[in-house]
Amino acid sequence: MKKHITEAEPIGDDDTLGAALRRQGVSRRSFLKFCAATASMMALPPSMVPAIAKALERAKRPSVIWLSFQECTGCTESLTRAHTATVESLIFDSISLDYHHTLQAAAGHAAEEAREAAMRENFGKYLLVIDGSIPVGNPGYSTIAGISNLDMLLETAKGAAAIIPVGTCAAYGGIPQADPNPTGAASVADLITDKPIINVPGCPPIPVVITGVLTHFLTFGTLPELDQLGRPKAFYGQSIHDRCYRRPFYDKGQFAETFDDEGARKGWCLYKLGCKGPTSYNACATTKWNGGTSFPIESGHPCLGCSEPKFWDGGSFYKALSIPTTEVARDALYAGAAAIAVGSALGMKNRASSKQAKAEHQKVSVDDLNKED
Amino acid sequence: MVTAPFPQFNIQNGDDLTRNVRPLLYEIRHALQDLLETGESRVVDLRSIPLAPGEEEKLINLLGCGEVVVKLEALGLSEIYETQYPGVWLVTHFNTDSSIIGRFVEITLIPEILKAQQEDMKDSLLQLDEALLSGDDREVV
Amino acid sequence: MTEIEFLSWVRGPGFQIASVIFVFGVIVRLFEILMLGRKANLAEANGSEMSGGVRTIFSRMAPESDTFKRSRFTIVVGYIFHIGLFIVIFLFAPHILLITEVTGVGWSALPTPIVDMAAVITMIALAAVLLHRVKDPVMQYLARMEDYLVWLVTFLPMVTGYLAFHRMGLPAPSLLALHILSIELLMVLFPFTKLMHAFTFILSRWYNGAIAGYKGVRS
Structure with missing residues (x-):
């Protein structure tokens, strides 16, 4: 990083987090508890706590x-x-x-x-x-x-x-x-x-x-x-799907078909209801929301994939990932209709050309062959 | 037929959805063995592991409660107790709003946070000296 | 292009293009074949064309004993991978969702672990037929580039699908996108290669059966 600042105001000890906390009367023990919660929050292993404590002490x-x-x-x-x-x-x-x-x-x-x-x-x-x-x-x-x-x-x-x-x-x-x-x-x-x-x-x-x-x-x-x-x-290192507690239902192929069927009540996988968990990377499944209470899938709603680019344009929120996002059925119908027309035309042409070939066909007799000598 | 007014998620404690409870117990077991053999402590952050509703409770029930129960007042409450397996501790940190900000299983002789800290002891030495100098002790006695 | 944009493309415009080419190509080719017609048979009919034709469509499912003795490997392994492909394509829940969305028809899926097993067996069988094609001198003499191409575009969706389901190797969106892309490749090539046999086997068997049926003999 470039150093643009001239040392106009020397940064004293008072500007570190450690000093600020001591001024507030926060004990070292409280600070360690804070560091443990911070490590957990930053998704770092608990073994990092001493390093975090040391760094936070000196943080400006x-x-x-x-x-x-x-x-x-x-x-x-x-x-x-x-x-x-x-x-x-x-x-x-x-x-x-x-x-x-x-x-x-x-x-x-x-x-x-x-x-x-x-x-x-x-x-x-x-x-x-x-x-x-x-x-x-x-x-x-x-x-x-x-x-x-x-x-x-x-x-x-x-x-x-x-x-x-x-x-x-x-x-x-x-x-x-x-x-x-x-x-x-x-x-x-x-x-x-x-x-x-x-x-x-x-x-x-x-x-x-x-x-x-x-x-x-x-x-x-x-x-x-x-x-x-x-x-x-x-x-964002792991997908919702890979950390989802409903994953075993996906692996077994047990899906909720609607929001109020038996599968939904049993808490089965929401893939068929459009869950974007398999392609979305976020911490919801482990960190959860509202003080670790729950996250969308736990409350019975498929993941929208909101932490991914273009999540609003990725097709319906309620259609499974395997479903195409465009009007394939309509286009296929048009293509089919056009194909019948083209196929028929080609068929007619083939018939015509074979008919013509038949008409132009000339029989060769043994005499004709002998003539060429 | 009477339909429930809201969906009933029929997930039982015994369902063991993520199958993570047993591996966790194994991890704790191995950590305990390490502690015995090498004296090395280990901390498991329960928030870093995907657990289905009820699974954390299941693990905590399995670990049970042992002889030592400690309450800590440090930027909100902390509950620390030794499980029925000596050397395995459950540490739960709450904030000032009483919501959980961290829950750990510590495999150690005594959780680090219970020990008096150098800085705090230095401060307490100063405070004690001050109290002695000001003569407050005589009035109390 | 990010992997999510890649996935959006294959799920959207990519699939649209592939579907149009697939439907258009298959129907044009079928119409061409159907309109070829046959010469009127002037001989007196000794039996029904229709019953002979329909019967043969099904009777040829069972291999003749002599043929079976001669090409046991081709028939057994061929059956294994065709049944496997059927299970994987038509009885896997996410695939049925796609078919239902496009056609409106749906059916129930097999449990995912069974489909998973079928996929592994199919891939092994496909690898075996490739090995056979490469090793066997007669097969080698008959094989053309197209045969290897057809094998490849059948094998790719299997491998990418397996990896996408088990989420191995690459980030999940890329895996899924590659899987869909491989199927789009299959769909685009389908009408213009030997893959058309998935439709034309009915026509050829029917013609064979019908010709024999007209003569009053079994085919």
Whole structure:
């Protein structure tokens, strides 16, 4: 990472998380408990706890700028309902959330000034969190303080240490980008290529996954290992299907056929009802939602595959993965009708040519052959 | 026929859907053997393993409860007890809203978090000195 | 193109294109064959064309004893992989869902472990027939490139389907997409190769049976 900042303000010990916690009177024992919960949240093995404790002790307060573009605020709602309240509050006490439309007290010019000040003071060091996609078709579709989303993204991205697109809209375009994509919505990675990007997709993402990624950066100051779609492998490394407790029913071929049949009541596999679990990568099946209470499949609804690109355009949510997404039956019917016509025409032509061949056929007698000598 | 007002998920504790309970018990057994032979502790994070509804309860029931039960007040409650198998502990961390933020099976002599920590002891030494210096003890006695 | 976009393409436009080519090709070829017609037989009929034709369609399912002695391997292994293909294609739950969606007709599936076993046996049988084709001098003399191509496009969906079900090797969306793509390849090549025998065996057997039936003899 480039060092843009001149050491104008030396960062003292007071700026580390360890110091901040001691100031709050948090005991070492409480801190260890916090680290154990954090390791679990970051999907790291418990053996990492000492390393996490050591790193968190020394972690510095990062500045975070959160920009909301074409979004529904569902991601922010998800984050603010993160269930490990204590852990989150500790993390949020230790980060400096300098700009967030929905959560900040400042409004109007003061709000924009807060963003500009944070960018200036922490240039090259702040984390940029984005939720929502960016309209590039016509920038007028979404503006903040008269600045188009695209301009604000490009400007704010310049000084970011890393960018974390939160939610499927920011990560892959999501619902705004769904066919016919009226605003020309683009994802962050479509527009920015020269910064490290950690995608945290989901509609919304699991709260502890959002905080887990922030914590990883806070703890280790590095990017987590990413998959080919730019998602941290710790949370998106395994498919819903592979971690699903209903998997044994799939393997046996026991499926719910409708939402209220015997199979549905017995908690059988939801593949036939359109479950996208086999092709979706997320942590729902183990981390679960609402304080580890449940996740969609556990409550009897198929997975929509919301953490995958184009999940809104992947055919019906209630049709199985093996079913094509286009009107195959109609097209096949047309093709069949055309084929009957073409086949008949070809048949007629063949008949005509064989008839003609027969008509032109000339018999050769022995005399004719002898003549040639 | 009376239909239930909402779907009844008929998943029983004994169904053992993911078949992960037994392997977990084996893992605990091996960890216990390691602890005996090499003194090495191990921690199993129950959240990192897919478990069907009822399976975690099943595992906890199988492990049972032993002689030591500890309650910890540290950023919310923590429940720590030794299972009926000495050396195998169940550690459950709650946050201040009383929801579970982590649940671990620890195979160790005593869970790390129960031990007094260096930093905390240093602080307590200072506080004790302060108390002695200020003469608070005499008033109490 | 990400793997999810690849999967979307094969589940959408890819499958559409393949289906259109498949349906169009098969029907055109069947019509061409049906419209060839036959020369009117001027001899007096000694039996029924229809009963002879229909009977032969089924009677040829059982191999003649002499033929069986001569090509025991081809017949036994051929039967194994054809039955296996039938089970895997038509009795696996996700495949039935697809057929029901497109045609409106559906039936119940076999338990998945049985289909899984059938798939393994089918793949072994397919490997055996390939080996036989390569080793046997007569088969080698008869074999053309097309025969190997037909074998390949039959084998690929089996292997990719097996891998996709067991989720081995690649990320799941890629596996599923490759499986669907391999079937699309099969569907596109189907009408223009020997794979057409899946339909034309009925016609050829019927003609053979009908000719014999007209003469009043068994075929």
